[in-house]
Amino acid sequence: xxxxxxxxxxxxxxxxxxxxxxxxxxxxxxxxxxxxxxxxxxxxxxxxxxxxxxxxxxxxxxxxxxxxxxxxxxxxxxxxxxxxxxxxxxxxxxxxxx
Numbered sequence: 001x002x003x004x005x006x007x008x009x010x011x012x013x014x015x016x017x018x019x020x021x022x023x024x025x026x027x028x029x030x031x032x033x034x035x036x037x038x039x040x041x042x043x044x045x046x047x048x049x050x051x052x053x054x055x056x057x058x059x060x061x062x063x064x065x066x067x068x069x070x071x072x073x074x075x076x077x078x079x080x081x082x083x084x085x086x087x088x089x090x091x092x093x094x095x096x097x098x
Contacts, residue, residue, distance in 0.1 A: 017097070022090040049085040052092060071095040 029048045036043050044050075056072045075088045075095075 017094060018090050022086075022093050025093060026086065026089055047082075047085050049088050052089070068096075 026048055029051065033046055033048065033051070036045050038044075053072055053076075056068050071092060075091045079088050079091070
């Protein structure tokens with residue numbers, strides 16, 4: 001599409017990543033996710049971001065290496081509000097692709 005202009009190609013790739021790939025991946029992960037779970041501490045709301053945090057926290061066997069854990073901590077610090085889960089998720093996907 002923009003083979004002659006590397007800057008336009010990079011912008012196009014970012015657009016596809018943040019406006020098409022990340023929303024599609026989030027929709028796939030949300031599909032079938034219960035709105036809340038009952039734990040020993042009571043009811044807890046679930047979200048795609050909480051699933052990612054739990055997987056990373058579970059250790060390197062399930063994909064939680066040191067770099068991945070650092071990425072999750074960085075995104076939690078940068079986007080503290082719980083309503084920003086879609087931004088955390090997009091940052092996580094972009095961080096994994098780097």
